[in-house]
Amino acid sequence: MEEVAVEALTEQEAAVYDRQIRVWGVEAQRRLSRAHVLVIGMSNVLTELCKNIVLAGIGSLTLMEDAPSVSTVMNTSFLIPVEQIESDKSFLTECAESLKDFNPMVHVTVEKGSLEEKPDDFLNNFDVVVVGRSLLKYRMHVNSLCRKRGPKIAFLSVDCRGPLGEIFIDLQTHTYVLKAKENVPHSLQNLVYCSLEEAIAARWDRLPKKTTKLFYAMRIMEDFEQSNSRLPGQVTLDDLASVLDTRKRLCESQGMPETLVPDKLLHRLLYAEAREHPPVCAILGGILGQELLKVLSGKGEPLKNFFFFDPMDGKGITEEIPRPDDTPIIMQSAEIEI
Amino acid sequence: MATPEELAVIEKAKVLMVGAGGIGCELLKTLALTGFKDIHLIDLDTIEVSNLNRQFLFRKQHVGQSKAKVARDAVLKFKPDIKIEAHHANVKNSDFDVEFFKQFNVVLNGLDNVDARRHVNRLCLAAGVPLVESGSTGYLGQVTVHVKDQTECYECQTKELPKTYPVCTITNTPSKPVHCIVWAKDLLFARLFGDRNQSSDLIVHTNDRTSSAATADTDFFNIKDGETPESYACRVFDGVFGDNIEVALRNEETWKSRKRPRPLYICEVYSDAKKPRIDGSCNSPDGNDKHTASAARILGLSNPQEVWTVRDSANVFLKALELLLNTRQKDIGSLVFDKDDQLAMEFVTAAANLRSSCFDIPMQSLFEAKGIAGNIVHAIATTNAIISGLIVLEAIKLLMGNLDDCRTTYCLEYPRRKMLLMPAELSAPKSSCYVCSQSTLLLEVNTTMTRLREVVEKIVRGQLSVNSPMISQGPCLIYETGDDLEEDMVTQYNQNLEKFLDSLPAPIVDGSILSIEDFQQEFTCHLQIKHREIFDEEKEPDNMVLSGKLSTTRDQALPGSVQLTAVADNVSIHAVDDDDEVILIDEVAKQDLKRKVLDEESVIVCGKRQRTEVS
Numbered sequence: 001m002e003e004v005a006v007e008a009l010t011e012q013e014a015a016v017y018d019r020q021i022r023v024w025g026v027e028a029q030r031r032l033s034r035a036h037v038l039v040i041g042m043s044n045v046l047t048e049l050c051k052n053i054v055l056a057g058i059g060s061l062t063l064m065e066d067a068p069s070v071s072t073v074m075n076t077s078f079l080i081p082v083e084q085i086e087s088d089k090s091f092l093t094e095c096a097e098s099l100k101d102f103n104p105m106v107h108v109t110v111e112k113g114s115l116e117e118k119p120d121d122f123l124n125n126f127d128v129v130v131v132g133r134s135l136l137k138y139r140m141h142v143n144s145l146c147r148k149r150g151p152k153i154a155f156l157s158v159d160c161r162g163p164l165g166e167i168f169i170d171l172q173t174h175t176y177v178l179k180a181k182e183n184v185p186h187s188l189q190n191l192v193y194c195s196l197e198e199a200i201a202a203r204w205d206r207l208p209k210k211t212t213k214l215f216y217a218m219r220i221m222e223d224f225e226q227s228n229s230r231l232p233g234q235v236t237l238d239d240l241a242s243v244l245d246t247r248k249r250l251c252e253s254q255g256m257p258e259t260l261v262p263d264k265l266l267h268r269l270l271y272a273e274a275r276e277h278p279p280v281c282a283i284l285g286g287i288l289g290q291e292l293l294k295v296l297s298g299k300g301e302p303l304k305n306f307f308f309f310d311p312m313d314g315k316g317i318t319e320e321i322p323r324p325d326d327t328p329i330i331m332q333s334a335e336i337e338i
Numbered sequence: 339m340a341t342p343e344e345l346a347v348i349e350k351a352k353v354l355m356v357g358a359g360g361i362g363c364e365l366l367k368t369l370a371l372t373g374f375k376d377i378h379l380i381d382l383d384t385i386e387v388s389n390l391n392r393q394f395l396f397r398k399q400h401v402g403q404s405k406a407k408v409a410r411d412a413v414l415k416f417k418p419d420i421k422i423e424a425h426h427a428n429v430k431n432s433d434f435d436v437e438f439f440k441q442f443n444v445v446l447n448g449l450d451n452v453d454a455r456r457h458v459n460r461l462c463l464a465a466g467v468p469l470v471e472s473g474s475t476g477y478l479g480q481v482t483v484h485v486k487d488q489t490e491c492y493e494c495q496t497k498e499l500p501k502t503y504p505v506c507t508i509t510n511t512p513s514k515p516v517h518c519i520v521w522a523k524d525l526l527f528a529r530l531f532g533d534r535n536q537s538s539d540l541i542v543h544t545n546d547r548t549s550s551a552a553t554a555d556t557d558f559f560n561i562k563d564g565e566t567p568e569s570y571a572c573r574v575f576d577g578v579f580g581d582n583i584e585v586a587l588r589n590e591e592t593w594k595s596r597k598r599p600r601p602l603y604i605c606e607v608y609s610d611a612k613k614p615r616i617d618g619s620c621n622s623p624d625g626n627d628k629h630t631a632s633a634a635r636i637l638g639l640s641n642p643q644e645v646w647t648v649r650d651s652a653n654v655f656l657k658a659l660e661l662l663l664n665t666r667q668k669d670i671g672s673l674v675f676d677k678d679d680q681l682a683m684e685f686v687t688a689a690a691n692l693r694s695s696c697f698d699i700p701m702q703s704l705f706e707a708k709g710i711a712g713n714i715v716h717a718i719a720t721t722n723a724i725i726s727g728l729i730v731l732e733a734i735k736l737l738m739g740n741l742d743d744c745r746t747t748y749c750l751e752y753p754r755r756k757m758l759l760m761p762a763e764l765s766a767p768k769s770s771c772y773v774c775s776q777s778t779l780l781l782e783v784n785t786t787m788t789r790l791r792e793v794v795e796k797i798v799r800g801q802l803s804v805n806s807p808m809i810s811q812g813p814c815l816i817y818e819t820g821d822d823l824e825e826d827m828v829t830q831y832n833q834n835l836e837k838f839l840d841s842l843p844a845p846i847v848d849g850s851i852l853s854i855e856d857f858q859q860e861f862t863c864h865l866q867i868k869h870r871e872i873f874d875e876e877k878e879p880d881n882m883v884l885s886g887k888l889s890t891t892r893d894q895a896l897p898g899s900v901q902l903t904a905v906a907d908n909v910s911i912h913a914v915d916d917d918d919e920v921i922l923i924d925e926v927a928k929q930d931l932k933r934k935v936l937d938e939e940s941v942i943v944c945g946k947r948q949r950t951e952v953s
Contacts, residue, residue: 014642014705015387015388016387016388016390016391017391018388018391018714019388019391019392019714019715019716019717019718020391020392020716020717020718020719021705022709022714022716022717023476023477023716023717023718026643044371048723051394051719051723052719052720052723055391055392055394055719056391056718056719056720057391077416078367078370078371078413078416079416080416081415081416082415082416082417082418101397102394103390103391104398210756277340277372278368278371278372278727278730279368279372279726279727279728279729279730279731279734280727280731281371281727282364282367282368282723282724282726282727282730283723283724283727283728283759285723286719286720286721286722286723286724286727287720287724287758289719289720289723290477290718290720290721293720300477300751301752307758309759311731313761314731314745314747314759314761315757315759315760315761316749316757316758316759316760317756317757317758318753318756318757318758319756
């Protein structure tokens with residue numbers, strides 16, 4: 001982790017950020033103010049995320065058009081006043097202006113063009129890249145670009161399908177201070193993550209039995225959309241029979257019974273189509289924002305490496321899906337003196 | 339997206355939100371996006387700069403305006419087709435009576451204090467309206483549901499009240515930074531700048547009647563004729579940090595088991611140098627502005643995170659005292675400490691640090707001292723966003739009539755059993771609850787030495803959160819409040835307040851049973867009196883002990899064993915004076931959680947949720 005000199009915050013920063021500095025300290029706040037975040041795409045859940053990290057005081061936020069592979073219904077956004085919806089400014093420009101207004105100390109800009117048109121070192125401008133709902137292929141592509149451009153670019157993705165949500169995190173390598181607990185002193189934890197491609201290559205019959213059903217259900221949806229040339233979210237209940245076929249095929253090839261993923265769960269995912277349930281967006285945007293702040297500040301233990309939420313049972317579950325070779329995410333830890 | 343059935347009830351629902359702060363802003367936004375169309379919003383607060391990091395509906399230009407109204411206007415900009423009624427008022431206002439509450443399908447709390455939560459709880463019970471309760475601090479949060487006769491009410495669980503400290507710890511034997519900060523703001527600051535008739539004289543306690551501290555002299559804190567603010571400041575310094583400590587040291591008994599404090603005089607602090615002379619500060623353009631005048635800045639101590647040296651603290655103490663005297667002449671005698679008053683906060687920090695140095699207690703930075711003095715709650719936007727989502731999910735279940743699906747959800751900092759959001763089953767109403775089950779409370783009190791006023795203020799209003807009490811014993815009315823009282827009754831009640839309990843017209847003695855009622859809250863409870871002569875000043879500083887469940891059968895707890903001020907079990911939502919609030923999950927609570935959290939295996943197994951309890 002980069003050493004950051006503890007310098008005094010400006011009076012304005014100290015006044016506005018007072019309550020959160022009491023949570024994570026001045027040094028973490030300094031780190032946040034130097035962090036650059038790229039968000040690709042825009043959706044209700046990404047809106048929630050952007051709001052949270054702009055309020056927290058990151059250095060800059062760059063918004064970018066998503067890949068041409070998304071289907072989302074932005075029925076409403078709290079970022080754009082109704083009278084401006086018809087204006088000739090682009091949607092992202094409207095979002096950026098509104099976000100700037102939330103916290104003038106954060107630099108919010110819109111980057112024109114798609115990732116494909118950018119020079120190779122474009123991603124080097126960022127500490128974190130967040131991708132919303134998009135084709136699995138695209139997410140894996142951005143994830144691998146982050147990995148190629150250096151060991152410090154974190155990749156996060158989020159999708160809210162109706163009331164169901166999934167977050168994925170690849171920090172490559174991440175070091176953080178684990179707070180002392182009873183009899184255990186402070187220690188420096190070094191995490192080594194796997195890529196999205198590696199995580200979803202793990203064989204299902206080798207994953208822990210208690211792995212949430214939603215993990216498998218999301219993989220079935222991805223597979224269905226990809227093999228039927230659908231945009232993510234571009235599905236309806238009419239597709240149920242084909243999706244059940246996809247489940248059969250995947251479960252068989254992964255050595256698992258079909259009962260692994262209940263019909264009802266796939267039914268709910270299809271019923272959602274491209275919509276997002278606003279209360280769940282608030283929850284996912286909050287969790288993702290929190291993780292991003294942990295990553296940027298080097299304070300607190302980040303997620304390893306999936307998070308799922310289903311309001312049906314109300315659980316917000318973290319899952320650690322390892323590489324196909326079962327390498328666990330925690331690699332080393334060392335005691336340190338503070 | 340809600341299902342069509344859900345959307346149908348959402349669009350018809352009329353909801354009341356209490357609080358438009360950290361949770362409130364997020365909640366109003368989430369309700370509007372979810373499709374709620376008829377929302378009432380109550381908040382008495384105005385917007386402050388320190389709200390802006392998380393209360394995203396507010397901007398810098400809104401500082402000082404009503405939270406409820408600005409929040410409403412902000413949400414209507416992106417959702418103009420819905421109805422939001424904003425009330426810039428205290429929820430305890432009599433306009434918000436049972437009839438008012440009855441018009442809502444559900445009440446959603448985003449409050450910051452136990453007192454208001456209790457009030458809303460009682461009104462919801464009286465009106466028969468379900469309540470979704472919430473709280474957050476830092477990364478921790480909690481959302482739960484209260485439904486009359488079906489679940490625990492908010493007051494079935496005892497709540498930890500704000501910590502109070504015994505006077506003698508503060509005046510004589512401080513051992514923690516907080517003791518010195520409380521001394522500096524509640525005793526010294528109040529004595530110097532506040533209403534002297536109200537403030538305590540207990541700058542120092544001494545058993546040695548022949549010698550008393552210089553500061554015990556009633557004139558000590560008055561400026562003498564011809565005394566400059568500077569020399570006055572030096573005299574106060576030597577009095578409170580020097581002479582007072584000398585006097586305290588004479589109580590040999592006190593120091594047998596404690597480290598002896600060391601007196602500190604001006605001449606020691608500046609033994610090797612002169613006091614800094616700083617002029618012209620009072621003439622700066624903003625020198626009179628309550629929020630910008632600063633002694634620390636003049637002295638070049640601009641980093642609020644830095645812990646001052648003893649010399650720095652002495653400099654700030656003298657300079658801040660001088661500035662307060664020069665710039666607040668009008669207010670001297672009526673100043674009330676406010677953590678956001680920069681100069682007052684600097685003075686309190688400096689005074690607390692000087693006292694800490696005498697008692698060998700670690701000194702604090704201005705930032706830390708402000709947190710302690712203002713009882714500031716740690717608050718971040720993300721937790722409040724998560725909480726708002728959870729509140730709306732519970733509200734939808736209630737509106738759909740699915741109380742069985744409702745849960746208490748804990749938002750955790752680190753996963754426990756893989757969960758960051760952990761649901762638990764709701765509990766049934768507690769038969770021992772004095773609010774929803776009207777069980778009798780026990781009050782241990784010295785009936786010959788305690789005035790009715792103390793019982794009304796500390797117990798009835800303070801601990802039981804009764805807003806407008808009516809107190810009676812059998813057929814005799816002892817005390818009552820309200821606008822429509824006859825003048826002679828008001829006189830009678832005021833006289834009663836000053837009487838000892840056993841000398842009231844209807845004497846309150848051992849075994850008496852008092853009825854306490856609040857018409858607005860439609861609340862009644864019964865208080866059984868137990869006479870007790872002696873109280874422990876350290877542990878029972880009120881000289882009264884209120885206890886929960888009254889023993890009626892042998893297998894129940896003994897009277898006095900369940901103190902309302904202690905965390906008895908489960909989770910407590912703690913009182914604070916800022917926007918968001920504290921949840922403490924203590925050891926007992928964790929055990930309780932283990933018992934209540936749904937079994938991992940009960941996740942959708944065959945398309946249908948099964949509810950299994952871990953035994």
